[in-house]
Amino acid sequence: MHSKRGFQLIMLAPVFLLLIGLTVFPFVYTVTNSFTDYYYLASDSRQFVGLSNYIAILKDEQFRQAVWNTIKFMLLAVSIETVLGLGLALLVVNVKKGLKWLRVSLLIPSLLPPVTVALIWQMMLSNHNGIINHLLSFVGLGPFNFLMDIHTAFNTILYIDIWQWTPFTFLLLYAALQAVSRSQYEAAKVDGANGWKVFWHVTLPNIWPSLLLVVLLRTIDSFRLFDKVNILTGGGPANSTTTITQYIYKHGVYNLQIGYGAAASMIMVLLVLVFSIFYILRSIGGRRNEMHR
Known part of the structure; x- marks a missing residue:
């Protein structure tokens, strides 16, 4: 029995070491550095500064603008993508002919790397x-500098x-x-439910966990927009x-601070945790309500 347990631990050891090397160590290293004035070109003079970095960041107008841009982008992107994705799913689920080609064509954009898309x-x-x-020039419009105009860059x-x-x-x-x-669905139709009632009382409760998962995944990913x-x-x-x-790239990588x-980075992690915990609690609450029903 002990030999079997020992063999299992030996087999799992590389996985644990990889996990520690890729997650635990970088996280601890980042937390530790966040309380220092570590500058890459002067690493010998690293000093503990407590919460000074956090206070300076929170006072920085550019950081507050970055947080607002990120949250606004996350709320708009996640909401619109979820609604459009659900609408497409409701339309495609009833398609019988050409379904394979339709699904492939719809998935092409998400298969491309973000750099390629950009x-x-x-x-x-x-x-x-x-x-x-x-x-646009054919209809007498433009040219527009979509990416360098303050009124269009964010929306683009x-x-x-x-x-x-x-x-x-x-x-x-x-x-x-x-x-x-x-x-x-058949039982709902027998009861005389129309399309909206079927969606609200049958479709939505069944896909609610998946809907919350989609929102959670897209929320986390939207925060990482770079x-x-x-x-x-x-x-x-x-x-x-x-x-x-x-903002993190500019100061931590480009300026070597x-x-x-x-x-x-730690402030960003805390923001992601807040939104993630909110969605997880909503998911747990939704499941409890279903069990009570």
């Missing part, structure tokens, strides 16, 4: 030779994110819809598209 849209939105401005990145990740929400919700028992912003706008114009990750960047 570069494609950068070329398409170019105000000199981009295809979108060429098309939001649209690109919706274009890329709505297929992801569609896929998860489509799978959830397929798992709903047909007998429930690739598109860094490539398309660099956080501009006038910080209108600066996100928390862009490791301690300051680590503190900003």
Whole structure:
């Protein structure tokens, strides 16, 4: 028995070491550095500064703007992507012919790497030779500098994110819809329920856990928005598209202020935890309500 337990521990040891190396150690290292004035080019003079980094960050107007941009982007992107994904899933679930090709075509945007998506849209939105401005010129509009105009840059990145990740929400919700028992729909129709009542009392309760999972995953991912912003706008114009990750990159990587960047990272982690815990509690509450019913 002891030899068997020992063998299991030996087999699991590489996994534990990998887990510690990729998660526990970086987290502890970041937390430790967040309380220091660690500057990469002067690593010999690392001093403990307590909460000074956190206080400086919270007082920084640019950081507050980055937090607002990130939260606004998250709320809009997650809401729109979830609604559109659910709408597409409800439409496609009843399609009989050409379903395979339809699903593949819908999923193409989410299969592309974010960097590739950003570069494609950068070329398409170019105000000199981009295809979108060429098309607008045919109807007497443009050219528009979508990515460098303070009035359009944020909404442009939001649209690109919706274009890329709505297929992801569609896929998860489509799978959830397929798992709903047909007998429930038949019973609802026998009772005389119309389409809205069927959706509200049959479809939505059955896919609610999947819906909350989609919202949670997209919320976490939206907070990590960096690739598109860094490539398309660099956080501009006038910080209108600066996100928390862009702020962390600027100070922690570009300016080599490791301690300051680590503190900003920890604040971001806390924000993600707040939203994640909120959605998890909502999910648990929804399941308890279903059990009481």
